Amino acid sequence: MSTYAQKKGFGATIWDYLTTVDHKKIAILYLMAGGLFFIMGGLEAVFIRIQLAVPNNDFVSAGAFNEIITMHGTTMIFLAAMPLLFAFMNAVMPLQIGARDVAFPFVNALGFWLFFFGGIFLNLSWFLGGAPDAGWTSYASLAVHSKGHGIDFYVLGLQISGLGTLIGGINFLVTIINMRAPGMTYMRMPLFTWTTFVASAMILFAFPPLTVGLTLMMFDRLFGANFFEVAMGGNTIIWEHLFWIFGHPEVYILILPAFGIFSEIFSTFSRKRLFGYSSMVFATVLIGFLGFMVWAHHMFTTGLGPVANAIFAVATMAIGVPTGIKIFNWLFTMWGGSVKFTTPMYYAFAFIPSFVMGGVTGVMVATAAADYQYHDTYFVVAHFHYVIVGGVVLALLAGTHYWWPKMFGTMLNETLGKITFWLFFIGFHLTFFIQHFLGLWGMPRRVFTYLPGQGLNAGNLISSIGAAFMSVAVLILLFNIIMTQVKNVKVGNDPWEDGRTLEWSIPSPPPFYNFKQLPLVRGLDAYWLEKMAGKKGLTPAEPIGDIHMPNSSFIPFMISLGLFIAAFGAMYHVDDKPWALPVLIIGLVITFGSMLVRSVKDDHGFHIHKEELVQEEKGAKA
Amino acid sequence: MKRLAKWRLISLFAILALVLSGCGQPYLSALRPAGEVADIQYDLMKLSTYIMVGVIIVVLIIFVLVFFRFRRKDDKIPKQVEGSHSLEIIWTVIPILLLLILAVPTVAATFKLADVKEMDKKNSNALVINVRSHLYWWDFEYPKQKIVTSQDLVVPTNEKVYFNLKSMDVKHSFWIPAVGGKLDTNTDNVNKFWLKFDDKRANEAGNLFYGKCAELCGPSHALMDFKVKAISRDKFDAWVSAMQNVKKPQKAQTDLAAQGQDIFNKSCIGCHAVTPENKMPDTARVAPNLTNFGDRSRIAGILDHNKKELKNWLKNPETYKPGNEMSGKYEKLTEDQLNALAEYLMGLKVQD
Numbered sequence: 001m002s003t004y005a006q007k008k009g010f011g012a013t014i015w016d017y018l019t020t021v022d023h024k025k026i027a028i029l030y031l032m033a034g035g036l037f038f039i040m041g042g043l044e045a046v047f048i049r050i051q052l053a054v055p056n057n058d059f060v061s062a063g064a065f066n067e068i069i070t071m072h073g074t075t076m077i078f079l080a081a082m083p084l085l086f087a088f089m090n091a092v093m094p095l096q097i098g099a100r101d102v103a104f105p106f107v108n109a110l111g112f113w114l115f116f117f118g119g120i121f122l123n124l125s126w127f128l129g130g131a132p133d134a135g136w137t138s139y140a141s142l143a144v145h146s147k148g149h150g151i152d153f154y155v156l157g158l159q160i161s162g163l164g165t166l167i168g169g170i171n172f173l174v175t176i177i178n179m180r181a182p183g184m185t186y187m188r189m190p191l192f193t194w195t196t197f198v199a200s201a202m203i204l205f206a207f208p209p210l211t212v213g214l215t216l217m218m219f220d221r222l223f224g225a226n227f228f229e230v231a232m233g234g235n236t237i238i239w240e241h242l243f244w245i246f247g248h249p250e251v252y253i254l255i256l257p258a259f260g261i262f263s264e265i266f267s268t269f270s271r272k273r274l275f276g277y278s279s280m281v282f283a284t285v286l287i288g289f290l291g292f293m294v295w296a297h298h299m300f301t302t303g304l305g306p307v308a309n310a311i312f313a314v315a316t317m318a319i320g321v322p323t324g325i326k327i328f329n330w331l332f333t334m335w336g337g338s339v340k341f342t343t344p345m346y347y348a349f350a351f352i353p354s355f356v357m358g359g360v361t362g363v364m365v366a367t368a369a370a371d372y373q374y375h376d377t378y379f380v381v382a383h384f385h386y387v388i389v390g391g392v393v394l395a396l397l398a399g400t401h402y403w404w405p406k407m408f409g410t411m412l413n414e415t416l417g418k419i420t421f422w423l424f425f426i427g428f429h430l431t432f433f434i435q436h437f438l439g440l441w442g443m444p445r446r447v448f449t450y451l452p453g454q455g456l457n458a459g460n461l462i463s464s465i466g467a468a469f470m471s472v473a474v475l476i477l478l479f480n481i482i483m484t485q486v487k488n489v490k491v492g493n494d495p496w497e498d499g500r501t502l503e504w505s506i507p508s509p510p511p512f513y514n515f516k517q518l519p520l521v522r523g524l525d526a527y528w529l530e531k532m533a534g535k536k537g538l539t540p541a542e543p544i545g546d547i548h549m550p551n552s553s554f555i556p557f558m559i560s561l562g563l564f565i566a567a568f569g570a571m572y573h574v575d576d577k578p579w580a581l582p583v584l585i586i587g588l589v590i591t592f593g594s595m596l597v598r599s600v601k602d603d604h605g606f607h608i609h610k611e612e613l614v615q616e617e618k619g620a621k622a
Numbered sequence: 623m624k625r626l627a628k629w630r631l632i633s634l635f636a637i638l639a640l641v642l643s644g645c646g647q648p649y650l651s652a653l654r655p656a657g658e659v660a661d662i663q664y665d666l667m668k669l670s671t672y673i674m675v676g677v678i679i680v681v682l683i684i685f686v687l688v689f690f691r692f693r694r695k696d697d698k699i700p701k702q703v704e705g706s707h708s709l710e711i712i713w714t715v716i717p718i719l720l721l722l723i724l725a726v727p728t729v730a731a732t733f734k735l736a737d738v739k740e741m742d743k744k745n746s747n748a749l750v751i752n753v754r755s756h757l758y759w760w761d762f763e764y765p766k767q768k769i770v771t772s773q774d775l776v777v778p779t780n781e782k783v784y785f786n787l788k789s790m791d792v793k794h795s796f797w798i799p800a801v802g803g804k805l806d807t808n809t810d811n812v813n814k815f816w817l818k819f820d821d822k823r824a825n826e827a828g829n830l831f832y833g834k835c836a837e838l839c840g841p842s843h844a845l846m847d848f849k850v851k852a853i854s855r856d857k858f859d860a861w862v863s864a865m866q867n868v869k870k871p872q873k874a875q876t877d878l879a880a881q882g883q884d885i886f887n888k889s890c891i892g893c894h895a896v897t898p899e900n901k902m903p904d905t906a907r908v909a910p911n912l913t914n915f916g917d918r919s920r921i922a923g924i925l926d927h928n929k930k931e932l933k934n935w936l937k938n939p940e941t942y943k944p945g946n947e948m949s950g951k952y953e954k955l956t957e958d959q960l961n962a963l964a965e966y967l968m969g970l971k972v973q974d
Contacts (some may be wrong), residue, residue: 062944133836141792141809142839190699230809236793270692276705299794301806301836303787303813306736310729317721317728321714324677328713329705331684334705335714338694349689356681368725369731370666372803373652375838376795430632438665442648442799444836447844451924454832455647531771532699545876 003393019552021105022512026112027091028408031400033116039474040123041075044068046471047107049431053464055452065448067150071123073136074154077250078161079119083387084396085257086115086168089196090603091407092170093224095503095510098519098526103174103323105550111168113560118161121564125153137247140228141240144220149571154565155218155259160560162207163215168201177510181366181519182541183504187281190525191267191274194281195260198288199253205292206249213242222574240302244295256284258395258567259326264346265402266330268498271336273525276329283322283329289517290319300371316366323359333421342496344418347398350425354394358386361436376446377389379439385432397424405495409508410488416480426527427469434459462523499529505538513547516540516613547608555594562591639738648827652799656823656852657832658782659802659816662731668675669727699870710911735803739757741784749778751788754904755794755807757840758946759923760833760848761907769865769898772910774918775833776856787813790905795837800827800848804836805892806916824852830919841945847923871896880965885959889952896970909948916971922946929964937958 003292009017017025043101049070051059060068076467102108125131134143143151176197177247180189217239219225226232228239267274274280296312330352335607361383365374373379381382398418404412438459443450450456494504502519503510505527517540523529530538566587655664688714733952740748753775754761763770777783787796789807797804802817824831835846853861874880886896892910895902918927925931935942937960940949955963 062844065843066838068845116661127767139838140791141706141789164936175899234811237808240876270700271694272700272706273702275703276710279710303803303806303808303811306733309736310732312731313728314713314725317725320721321717324717325710325714327681328684328709331681331688332690332703332706332709334688335684336697337692337700338696339688339692340694352676352685353682356678360677363674363724364667364670367666367670367728369728369735369803370663370670372735372805373660373663375804438648440651442650442652442832444797444834444844446838448841449844451847454650571802585645 004227006054015268016552019109019554020558021101021109021550023101023105023108023510024095024509027087029091029112030083030087030090031407033112033119034080035335037075037079037119037123038084041072041080042471042474044075044470046467047073047465050073051448052053052450052460054461055450055457057449058136060448062199062448063130063133066135066446067131068151070132070135070138070154071126074122074132074158075119076388077136077254078158078165078608079115079122080597081254081396082165084545085199085392086112086165086252088192088261088396088399088403089172089257092503093193093196094175094404095406095506095514096190096501097176097179098183098515098521099175100504100514100547100578101186101519101550102171102482103178104171105558106169106553107171109553110556110559111164111171112557114164114167114563115161116160116164117560117564118157118164121160121567122153122157125150125157128153133243137243138217138239139243140217140220140236141177141230141520143217143239144228151217151573152221155214155221156571158216159211159214160563160567162210163561163563166207168210169207173202173204175611176200176428181187181515181518181521187278188521188524188526190260191263191277191280191284192257192260192501194234195256195284196261198284199256202249202253202256202288202291206246206253208245209242213246216242218570220569237302237492240299241295244298245292245436245468248295248298249291251384251387253286254392254532256287256498258392259284259323261399261402262330262396263333264501265344265398266333267525268496268500269340269342269345269348270404271340271498272278272337273500273528274329275332275335277524278324279325279545283325286322286370290322291398292381297366297368297371299459300368301375313366313368313371315328317363320359320363320366322443327356327359336386336561340498343412343414343421344398344400344402347394347401347422350388350421351394351398351522354386354390354425354428357433358383361386375437376444378435378445382432382435382439383444385435389428400477403503404484404493404495404506406503407509408485409490410484411491411495412484413480416476416483418476420480423469423476427466427471427473430469431463432466434462438463494527500525502526502538505530511616513608515550516543516547516617517544544610544613546610548605549608550605552601553598553603558590558594561599562587562589562594565590635675635835639869647832648800648823649830650799650832654800655763657801657820658818660800662735663803664749666727666731671865673724677717677720685947722728733974734952735815736806738784738816741816745830746832748782748922749776749900750786750832752779752795752904753788753807754907755787755789755791755792755796755835755846756947758835758846758907758912758943760796760844760846761790762908763904764862765900765902767862767866768900769862770900770907770911771865771898771914772912773920773923774914775848775892776851776858776861777817777819777850778855779824779852781855782816784816785814786816792839794835794839797836798831798833800831801850801852804852805838806837811884817849821852822853825908829853832923840942845922845924845943847920849919849923860974865898865913868898868972872970874966877967878962879969882959882962882964883931885955885963886966890963893951912967912970914972915918916968917973920964929961929968932964932967933960936963 002441051057082084130148131149132144195276216227220228227235228236293318300309365371401412401417443456519538520541566584569580569584648654655661753762761772762775763871787807789809805813805815812927831850833848866882874883894912898913921931921935939946
């Protein structure tokens with residue numbers, strides 16, 4: 001929060017955030033919204049584990065259980081993991097490349113509000129007749145068969161939030177291509193920026209297939225089409241392809257930025273430059289490319305035939321190679337270094353064995369013929385939680401501790417951070433390790449209960465106990481956050497003292513224009529180079545001058561709100577509700593009207609004048 | 623540091639204990655393979671596990687060394703190393719070789735498990751079973767033998783059994799973990815594969831394997847179990863002819879059962895057949911065939927096979943299998959009617 005915001009009242013602060021186009025504030029919005037959805041998804045996970053703690057449990061009904069697992073998966077992937085990564089991309093990436101904001105600040109805000117309204121829409125299903133219940137994959141035959149509006153909430157909610165993600169990704173791409181500071185060549189970009197770049201490119205290519213799939217599903221459910229109705233000549237396998245052509249790259253969209261976060265942390269706290277930087281970049285790009293070549297390994301048991309299965313098996317195994325390169329590069333970044341075990345480093349260090357476990361089971365499930373046994377069992381559940389929790393969530397927790405001072409200007413408590421880490425780490429392995437075995441012992445995934453006498457009782461109980469550990473860990477993290485913000489002890493530019501990249505060369509939190517003068521980048525780890533040369537900061541690449549800044553705008557909120565309203569109209573139109581069509585039209589009028597206003601009303605932004613900047617500098621020194 | 627070492631030791635013991643505690647139930651676990659397909663898959667699992675454990679050990683050794691050797695002790699700035707081409711070549715080439723070792727048998731096995739040429743040959747003697755999955759129950763048709771049964775699949779041991787799989791409503795997946803991996807029953811097309819049940823190991827598993835639905839299909843997905851009776855070829859042939867001998871509905875044996883049969887003929891026979899012929903197309907077989915209901919191992923695939931549970935089920939199937947297609951299709955039954963029906967249904971046996 002800038003000094004400007006603190007002087008304002010509560011209402012003014014809210015208004016500030018509703019209209020902001022500042023990438024740092026949008027990052028905070030993503031962090032809060034993503035955090036909220038993370039807690040909701042976590043609660044759903046806790047309900048799942050309570051229900052499965054003992055056989056024949058009736059904590060929730062069978063129907064409700066399917067809604068809970070569907071929402072757990074959908075929420076965690078689309079509404080928690082992605083936005084939380086977007087939070088860090090927004091907060092850090094422009095700073096890392098020495099930019100004053102992203103390329104399209106207005107679009108950035110629009111992306112956030114689309115995601116947010118899509119997420120809210122999806123979650124309102126709980127109160128409006130039931131949540132979607134066909135799994136996060138929403139396979140077509142079941143989804144079309146599903147009664148009520150649950151699946152409609154899924155289709156429309158994801159469509160709206162997916163739009164936000166897509167334009168967010170495009171924005172990051174344009175930013176990284178065009179807005180790098182003088183001297184910041186591609187091969188001097190920090191790894192987190194690189195992974196943001198590759199992940200954004202993947203978003204650009206992966207989300208359109210999802211959009212197509214969701215559109216077909218929307219037409220089937222709301223407008224009487226038959227794309228997935230076999231009796232009418234439709235085909236349900238098409239959905240599986242469309243979903244996984246999106247779904248598999250999505251996994252890498254999540255894990256690559258996580259790799260980026262860890263790369264920063266390893267190198268920072270080992271006081272060493274990243275080992276094999278260029279091969280890390282190469283591996284990132286290669287993973288991004290191969291990520292699009294392997295989707296059918298999610299469909300090994302669909303019956304595509306041995307040729308397809310064999311090809312996709314081998315392609316999938318190939319991804320193990322660049323991933324392995326990364327693991328060894330991280331280990332050798334620490335090798336010969338001076339490793340300081342801070343909270344972020346705890347997470348990064350623990351990530352290596354955890355993620356390697358997820359990676360090797362990934363190779364195991366790539367083994368097509370053996371995957372006929374693993375597929376759709378708890379083995380797969382264990383595998384992808386090892387990847388997503390052991391990779392992405394550990395990265396998010398690490399990133400939260402690591403960049404908290406840069407985002408908020410305060411340090412999270414290290415002791416509480418380490419307690420959080422231990423509880424989460426132990427809970428994570430306790431929950432998911434045993435699930436490999438549950439799957440092999442014959443427990444299919446997505447079962448709302450199991451019968452006694454099948455040898456599954458003890459394993460499930462252990463798993464549920466682990467979930468309790470993770471829950472407590474998250475509560476302690478929340479407590480830590482609240483205490484830190486209440487105490488509000490401000491820190492300087494480089495609170496970890498080992499900062500290497502540009503974001504640590506400016507105040508925490510940075511002023512709203514980020515860099516008074518754009519920095520001159522002289523190599524990889526630009527800030528570190530200057531520190532080693534005995535300088536305090538970066539050499540400016542330009543004289544102090546006027547800075548052009550965009551105006552705040554309420555229009556992104558309105559555009560998103562319009563779609564949110566229109567979605568209700570589209571959905572209830574099926575029930576022949578008389579008010580549905582007017583609502584649909586009103587919603588669309590709001591959206592397109594807002595876009596029209598944006599198009600015809602010139603908004604040139606404003607300038608921060610040179611004199612103000614100079615004066616502020618004097619003020620700071622006094 | 624000590625704390626960490628202790629935790630590692632404890633988790634190591636935990637893993638060891640788990641391994642020793644067994645590999646699951648012989649009638650259900652993929653780790654207790656009881657047929658050729660499951661054997662192939664188990665071997666692949668072992669091969670991949672060995673390779674992967676090797677990888678994990680290498681990573682862990684470096685990991686532990688880093689932890690102990692390179693902790694920050696002073697404020698010195700370590701040497702800034704860019705990388706090492708030879709090291710990077712090593713950890714690129716070795717994984718590629720390891721993956722090749724795994725890829726070759728994977729591809730071979732994938733083709734072997736998909737080899738169903740035999741079932742399409744003319745005059746083939748191979749046993750073919752058409753599996754039709756419905757919301758929460760399984761229909762098994764033996765086209766050459768011209769019989770239909772449901773819920774309890776009966777197969778001969780020590781020979782390849784071929785399956786045609788298709789779903790009649792939403793997508794399901796056909797899985798007998800101890801005998802082989804799963805294959806989806808799509809709504810769009812027929813999927814084919816084969817399984818082989820090993821006689822000796824079937825005996826050890828009590829000749830009754832557990833089958834599961836492995837694809838989310840609705841509220842009662844978890845309860846869409848079936849059972850597989852694996853018996854010798856002789857016994858199988860005997861069972862087939864016993865089934866074939868039921869040309870028309872069996873006569874009730876007792877008075878009570880006769881009453882039950884009356885009720886059945888009024889309320890149930892519209893959906894449930896009690897003769898095994900496959901005169902009707904699969905789309906018309908809307909409910910489980912009950913010809914040999916009395917011989918089966920479970921009621922509705924999940925409940926113990928006795929009259930009490932049968933009555934419970936008939937009274938309110940919704941309690942036991944939420945979202946099933948039977949609930950509400952017939953009028954509420956009185957206690958007397960339940961007794962009669964249970965008596966009749968339990969008497970539907972083709973073998974002693």
